[in-house]
Amino acid sequence: MSARILLTDFEYFEPETISDVITFLAKHRKDTKLIAGGTDLLVDMKKGRIKSKFLVNLMKIPNLSYVTDDGGGLRIGATTTFRKIEESQLIKEKYPLLFEAAQAMGTVQIRNMATIGGNICNALPSADIPPALVALDAKAKIVGKSGERFLPLEEFFVGIRKTTLKSDELLTEVHIQSPPARSGTAFLRISRTASDLATLNVAVRVTLENNGACKTARVVVGGGVGPTLIRSRRAETLLEGKVLEESHIENAAQAASEELKPRPTSIRASPFYKIEVSKVLVKRALMKALDRAKRSKKSIS
Numbered sequence: 001m002s003a004r005i006l007l008t009d010f011e012y013f014e015p016e017t018i019s020d021v022i023t024f025l026a027k028h029r030k031d032t033k034l035i036a037g038g039t040d041l042l043v044d045m046k047k048g049r050i051k052s053k054f055l056v057n058l059m060k061i062p063n064l065s066y067v068t069d070d071g072g073g074l075r076i077g078a079t080t081t082f083r084k085i086e087e088s089q090l091i092k093e094k095y096p097l098l099f100e101a102a103q104a105m106g107t108v109q110i111r112n113m114a115t116i117g118g119n120i121c122n123a124l125p126s127a128d129i130p131p132a133l134v135a136l137d138a139k140a141k142i143v144g145k146s147g148e149r150f151l152p153l154e155e156f157f158v159g160i161r162k163t164t165l166k167s168d169e170l171l172t173e174v175h176i177q178s179p180p181a182r183s184g185t186a187f188l189r190i191s192r193t194a195s196d197l198a199t200l201n202v203a204v205r206v207t208l209e210n211n212g213a214c215k216t217a218r219v220v221v222g223g224g225v226g227p228t229l230i231r232s233r234r235a236e237t238l239l240e241g242k243v244l245e246e247s248h249i250e251n252a253a254q255a256a257s258e259e260l261k262p263r264p265t266s267i268r269a270s271p272f273y274k275i276e277v278s279k280v281l282v283k284r285a286l287m288k289a290l291d292r293a294k295r296s297k298k299s300i301s
């Protein structure tokens, strides 16, 4: 990319409350772009992909960056950086899938700036956090002039850089229920270099019954394997209800790979490569999650 600054003129605002943002968005809607860490947006503005009359910075809103255990689950404010997430003892201990995904993302410099809200709202199919959040059945809290709504994150993504967020709404929080007892998770990722976007990423969860059978499974594949991440319900169905052996896991990995639709124009890898490697990554992730579920008693590991 060129080092020239190509930004067009815009007016810049730093509201201090969410309601100020909502009022601003209600008035200026499509002329406004929200900015958090700016690690996606500024690149897009520089490339001329995004032009905006008004830029509204969310980082000055004091109560939008937090990691809280609310008893029943985890609440993360939209402007929480990945550095804060990977440094949270609560997340490391109780939500290791999120910890692993956050730690795998970008470089320390990027993680210092990048926010969870920005990663979700930018809706790149290769983003690292959405697969982990979908595997944890996370919900997005969205607020706008007409009030607030909660949406399963899986329903939030509708295409490449496309979400169900309306132009007068913002994401304020991510909510994750405490995973059930006897759950195990794993996040695996490959990329050309450590600081590159994922060529492929996989987030899985396995929850076991007391008799050892798989009660629920989540298998989510990202990394440009379709216009959005892909949750493979076929793979999940092949796992649920069974006392899992390696052959069940191989069948599930095969099923997940058959649901992928990678773009032939990807600069990172061919569709053939992504589909073949997905079988290996899904299998490895499920084996790891199953092992962790067997060793876990009450909380997720």
Ligand SMILES: Cc1cc2nc3c(=O)[nH]c(=O)nc-3n(C[C@H](O)[C@H](O)[C@H](O)COP(=O)(O)OP(=O)(O)OC[C@H]3O[C@@H](n4cnc5c(N)ncnc54)[C@H](O)[C@@H]3O)c2cc1C
Residues within 6 Å of the ligand: 033, 034, 035, 036, 037, 038, 039, 040, 041, 042, 043, 058, 078, 079, 104, 105, 106, 107, 110, 113, 114, 115, 116, 117, 118, 119, 120, 121, 122, 126, 127, 128, 129, 165, 169, 170, 171, 172, 195, 196, 197, 198
């Ligand atoms: C060198 C480099 C390496 C990277 N590596 C990775 C990687 O390994 N994995 C990965 O997943 N990503 C990676 N990224 C992409 C990027 O860092 C992440 O997507 C990041 O989380 C975006 O967050 P941000 O706060 O910087 O968002 P911003 O750039 O500020 O915003 C991104 C988009 O989201 C919107 N937005 C932000 N917050 C909100 C909100 N609360 N409500 C509504 N809309 C909002 C903005 O309007 C904008 O459209 C990389 C980027 C760079 C430059």
